[in-house]
Amino acid sequence: MTVTAPAAEAPQRPAHRDANVRRWLGAYTLSMIGDSVYYMALAWAAARTGSASQTGLVLAAGSVPRALLLLGGGVLADRLGPRRVVIASDTARCLVILGLAGALLLTSPTVWMLIAVALVFGAADALFLPAVGALPPRITAPGQLARVQGLRGLATRTANVVGAPLGGVAVAVGGPVLAFAAAGVLFAVSLPLLLAVRMGPLPAPDEAPEQAAEPAGSPWRELVGGLRHIRRHPLLGPLMLVVAVSELGFVGPLNLGLVLLSGERGWGASGMGWVIAAFGIGAGASALLLAVRGHVPRAGLVMCLTVLVGAVAIAALAYAPSVPLAAGVAVVIGLFAGLGGALCGALVQTAADPAYLGRVTSVSTLFTHALSPLSYPVTGAAVALWGTGPVFVASALLCAAGAVTGLAVSRLRRAELPR
Structure with missing residues (x-):
């Protein structure tokens, strides 16, 4: 829809x-x-x-x-x-x-x-x-x-x-x-x-029958209705699963993990700053590409593949021997993960019934802004036990699992954005 x-x-x-x-x-x-x-x-x-x-x-x-x-x-x-x-x-x-x-x-x-x-x-x-x-x-x-x-x-x-x-x-x-x-x-x-x-106005009830069928009720009832809308939707459910799994694998290494990696390699604050700046350049380039182009054919497939490439780059980051090489890998992460995240957001907004869009957005935001940071203590403890390399690889595998989940769902793999 x-x-x-x-x-x-x-x-x-x-x-x-x-x-x-x-x-x-x-x-x-x-x-x-x-x-x-x-x-x-x-x-x-x-x-x-x-x-x-x-x-x-x-x-x-x-x-x-x-x-x-x-x-x-x-x-x-x-x-x-x-x-x-x-x-x-x-x-x-x-x-x-x-x-x-x-x-x-x-x-x-x-x-x-x-x-x-x-x-x-x-x-x-x-x-x-x-x-x-x-x-x-x-x-x-x-x-x-x-x-x-x-x-x-x-x-x-x-x-x-x-x-x-x-x-x-x-x-x-x-x-x-x-x-x-x-x-x-x-x-x-x-x-x-x-x-x-x-x-702009919401669609008329005959254009959005699911919206018209939703009875007025308490806030709790409306929240449950929004979660039910996500669960029953053939595209939103898989999209939320991709967001939840890939974000858990992405946030830890690219925030706390990068700090620990810089300390382990002796790159210092300046080296870490260059890597973070390189990631920002890649993410900014992907955002600019999408803003200029305006449409990406086979958006669902491209979203999953770019997240998968970003996951491989996350694993490679832990084994970069120098700051310049780490910065180059960070550009790749920002470019592909940024493009995948933007396409995911656009697919969520076009798939959700407008009457449920606030609730659908709140669920995706919960994964990206509230629950994913809970991986910081786990990332820190894991690095203390096994070092940065294995932890980055494990996080990359988790991120890749989100992408593979999306590829396994034919409806999501074939999803298109409206022109």
Whole structure:
């Protein structure tokens, strides 16, 4: 099932030339940069306020409400509309961060103050992430969703490149107060753009019989209905399985594992920085390719194959003898894994019934943003026991298992994106 776009009878305008999409993209980019600045400021403030263990507690606090409330955020996005939820949650993040900056003008930060802010921010994130992911099918035509995923990937890479240095400069110039204030201002500037985004209507009931058949009920009933929709859908169920398995194999090595590998090889922080930058270049190139091309034939097959190639590159990364070779392998990982992830996101958005899109997005976001980081302690313990090589290979096999699962499902292997 595909999404009916606003003004479906009119010729499709390329997403990068659509002012409505550009407003959404600008708001999303500003919010992502604000996120990076916020986390930089939070880490700095926590490190200057408490011990190492307390700093870890502060940084982990936000993940708890995010994991617990993400599925509920998807229910709200479907019940109230993703635009309302995005605006409300972005406003909440803006007010919380600006309030913290104002409070720090009057008093010194404490660990419990920072934990409280992290908890509230994480709860707002749990509403923001499913809703912002559910917006693209409501603001563009189905044939432009792959291009929008590419643009979103570029926005994410831009935020990664700009956000951390901007946060570092703000901390160096004005301390955490200025950094938190900068993050709050970025959220505030994104709000007018969000308010200006025009939304298309959901399909009429006769175009979406499953939507019409869903009875109104409690939030819990709606959540169960969304999970049932995923389980019974011939394409969404396998897609979620691919996301869950491949993310578990991808996140550990490319985050904690890379830090441990750099220390084991004596590459130092600079060497690790080059490898991370190379991965960002590869991921940015894949996002740019998708944004420019706009359509990939046999998207399901290409998605599975690119994830499989990325998995092989993950295993090879652990055996790269030098920083330049490791950086070259990282480019391959970013290019293929980035393209596979973007195609997966586009397939999810075109396959899901629009009435369930917030809930479907919340489930995929749960795997990518909340549950996958739980592999960090396992990765660290495994590296301590067996070293980086075997752990990277095991993670690559897990990632490849997700790709092979997708290849084994004929409906997913033959899946196409609308033109």
